Amino acid sequence: MSKGYWVVTYRKTKDPARLANYAQLAAPAVTTLGGKFVVRGPAEEAREQGLKERTVVIEFPSYEQAIAAYTSEVYKPALDALGDAVERDFRIVRGAE
Secondary structure: OOOEEEEEEEEEEOOHHHHHHHHHHHHHHHHHOOOEEEEEEEOOOOOOOOOOOEEEEEEEOOHHHHHHHHOOOOOHHHHHHHOOOEEEEEEEEEOOO
16 A cells, blocks of 8 residues: 655745644644655755745655545645635655555
């Protein structure tokens, strides 16, 4: 069974206060749902047309758990709080076995 990962890059922050509120709600929700923060912060290096944007990588025990966590009632209040405060690229990917 492959692990699952949320890989998120923040392209633009429109409302830092709402992003901070989201972070306070999202962190405990993610850990409750089995997620483990692997990366959380701005990129130290940007190569090949990359941007030094905020990047978050969260590992879940399985790909299925990663998908279920995003659509869960536990994570929903955090997403609702975030709204359109940021522009981000959010991907759920399967880990290499």
